[in-house]
Amino acid sequence: MREDNKIVFTGPVGAGKTSAISAISDVPIISTDAKASDMTINRKGHTTVAMDYGILHLGDKSKVHLYGTPGQERFDFMWDILTSGGLGLILMLDNTRPNPQKDMHFFLHAFKDYIADVPVVLGISKTDLNPRPNTADYAKMLAEVSQDLHMLNPVPPIFEVDGRNKEDVKNLVMALLFSIDPGLGMLP
Amino acid sequence: MTDKAQIAGTPSILVRGIGLDIRKEAVFRMAFRMNRKANYSLLEADDHQVPDVAIADLDSPDGLAEADKFRKENPGIPLLATTVVPNSFPQFVTLTKPIRMETLFPALEQLLRPSPMTRELPLQQPAEPVEQVQNTAAAATPAKLSTSVQQPPPAREKPSFDPNQIEFFDPEQGLLALVQRAIRDQIPVGIVDRRNGRLLWRILPEQGKVDASVSMEEAQAIFREGEENLVLRDGASFADNDSVHSMTVTEYLWQIHAIAADGRLSKKIPLNRPVKLRRWPNLTRLYPLPEALRLAAFLARSPASPALTIRMLQVQPQALLNFLAAADALQLLEYSPASGVASEPAIPSSTLAEAQRPSPAKRGFLGRLLAKIAGL
Numbered sequence: 001m002r003e004d005n006k007i008v009f010t011g012p013v014g015a016g017k018t019s020a021i022s023a024i025s026d027v028p029i030i031s032t033d034a035k036a037s038d039m040t041i042n043r044k045g046h047t048t049v050a051m052d053y054g055i056l057h058l059g060d061k062s063k064v065h066l067y068g069t070p071g072q073e074r075f076d077f078m079w080d081i082l083t084s085g086g087l088g089l090i091l092m093l094d095n096t097r098p099n100p101q102k103d104m105h106f107f108l109h110a111f112k113d114y115i116a117d118v119p120v121v122l123g124i125s126k127t128d129l130n131p132r133p134n135t136a137d138y139a140k141m142l143a144e145v146s147q148d149l150h151m152l153n154p155v156p157p158i159f160e161v162d163g164r165n166k167e168d169v170k171n172l173v174m175a176l177l178f179s180i181d182p183g184l185g186m187l188p
Numbered sequence: 189m190t191d192k193a194q195i196a197g198t199p200s201i202l203v204r205g206i207g208l209d210i211r212k213e214a215v216f217r218m219a220f221r222m223n224r225k226a227n228y229s230l231l232e233a234d235d236h237q238v239p240d241v242a243i244a245d246l247d248s249p250d251g252l253a254e255a256d257k258f259r260k261e262n263p264g265i266p267l268l269a270t271t272v273v274p275n276s277f278p279q280f281v282t283l284t285k286p287i288r289m290e291t292l293f294p295a296l297e298q299l300l301r302p303s304p305m306t307r308e309l310p311l312q313q314p315a316e317p318v319e320q321v322q323n324t325a326a327a328a329t330p331a332k333l334s335t336s337v338q339q340p341p342p343a344r345e346k347p348s349f350d351p352n353q354i355e356f357f358d359p360e361q362g363l364l365a366l367v368q369r370a371i372r373d374q375i376p377v378g379i380v381d382r383r384n385g386r387l388l389w390r391i392l393p394e395q396g397k398v399d400a401s402v403s404m405e406e407a408q409a410i411f412r413e414g415e416e417n418l419v420l421r422d423g424a425s426f427a428d429n430d431s432v433h434s435m436t437v438t439e440y441l442w443q444i445h446a447i448a449a450d451g452r453l454s455k456k457i458p459l460n461r462p463v464k465l466r467r468w469p470n471l472t473r474l475y476p477l478p479e480a481l482r483l484a485a486f487l488a489r490s491p492a493s494p495a496l497t498i499r500m501l502q503v504q505p506q507a508l509l510n511f512l513a514a515a516d517a518l519q520l521l522e523y524s525p526a527s528g529v530a531s532e533p534a535i536p537s538s539t540l541a542e543a544q545r546p547s548p549a550k551r552g553f554l555g556r557l558l559a560k561i562a563g564l
């Protein structure tokens with residue numbers, strides 16, 4: 001159980017993953033630069049990968065690891081490592097990108113095995129810069145994009161967020177937890 | 189920590205879960221909470237109290253091995269095995285998935301019915317118990333279940349809920365109807381308090397926004413003083429000293445319907461028929477309503493009637509009814525408006541029926557994480 005207490009933040013570059021992790025992490029976020037070395041990477045050439053990492057301490061030595069995937073699509077080999085076990089996936093999409101639907105398709109399919117077992121939450125960033133598509137549009141996109149997916153929560157939360165805003169990030173994470181168990185926090 | 193329901197004067201019946209993942213545990217907990225006849229309580233994994241009964245999921249990866257082990261170590265404790273293939277496990281008293289309230293509790297009662305002496309007997313003659321369990325389950329009609337579920341709650345610290353006390357409001361009449369029509373027809377209008385001529389809201393549908401001179405709390409107070417005090421008026425202006433803020437039409441509809449509901453159920457929404465959330469409200473950009481995240485998660489997962497939702501989630505009825513009114517205003521709900529008695533499964537059967545991989549996280553841990561996040 002200890003090693004599986006992970007929440008994975010993913011999405012394209014600039015969607016706000018690093019800011020979101022920073023907003024709730026108990027420790028300053030760690031960005032890991034690592035030299036590529038394994039066979040998978042070598043097939044793609046020598047490169048450098050980066051990963052964001054934060055921690056939520058819960059007392060009694062329990063903690064939740066917050067991982068931010070690299071935004072670059074070519075680094076998807078890492079995601080299997082990040083997502084072996086875990087609590088859920090927070091997919092952050094940048095509304096100013098040219099084709100958010102394509103981004104959604106890519107990241108949900110990249111994590112298709114993972115989201116069959118854990119819930120996903122969608123955070124849409126930069127809606128102040130570009131209000132369309134809105135969350136209703138994203139819900140329609142999701143219906144198209146997820147036709148060949150088996151999602152644990154096929155009706156996921158889709159919220160507008162600013163990764164720098166702690167309240168927004170808290171809502172994303174709480175929505176994720178309630179998606180696991182709506183009864184959490186009920187009166188004993 | 190155990191999940192103790194505290195039905196007055198009724199001792200807890202401790203239940204050990206075997207091979208249950210966190211979602212199944214959650215559903216069992218909800219089912220136990222809403223059961224009025226007995227005080228079932230699912231033990232946490234680290235709670236080593238001796239259970240009164242065990243429930244095993246034989247279809248989970250380790251369920252069968254763990255169930256065998258449990259029975260060897262605890263021959264006197266009855267075990268109810270759940271599976272989609274009951275004929276494959278003749279050694280167990282089985283309950284066929286999908287599990288329903290109508291089958292679960294009669295089965296548990298059946299297992300617990302023997303005296304303490306008979307409980308010492310090994311449960312290795314399953315043919316008769318299985319048949320009894322299945323017959324008992326079959327005998328429980330949905331109507332009977334519905335009646336039992338709708339009994340007034342016993343004395344415990346749950347939100348009180350009496351279906352007969354539910355009050356209704358009609359969002360298709362009065363001010364709300366006029367607001368909806370103005371938005372639909374793209375007609376700019378103002379809403380004025382006729383007692384003092386004050387402009388409270390200016391609705392500008394073409395711009396997709398509403399200017400407001402009152403807060404949510406002030407608006408609530410004005411509504412409680414009487415909706416008839418509010419009238420639509422063209423050309424009204426805000427006073428110079430009004431502090432005016434803007435919101436989207438969506439935010440306004442969410443807010444004004446929650447205010448107007450004020451703990452009442454929309455006449456459009458049936459109390460005892462399933463309601464499903466078509467998609468989540470954009471809760472980070474809407475006025476925060478109590479329990480909105482939990483309610484959205486629950487109703488997005490599987491349909492449930494308002495009455496059942498209140499019982500299963502233990503939310504205050506007002507919180508649910510305001511949420512439903514607001515979500516319905518944004519056309520996020522699916523429901524059948526037909527009247528009639530409840531016919532839904534008491535446990536979202538799809539949730540139980542799905543074979544999920546065991547989750548590593550435990551409920552207590554998630555509860556601590558929730559508290560941590562909420563307190564940040």
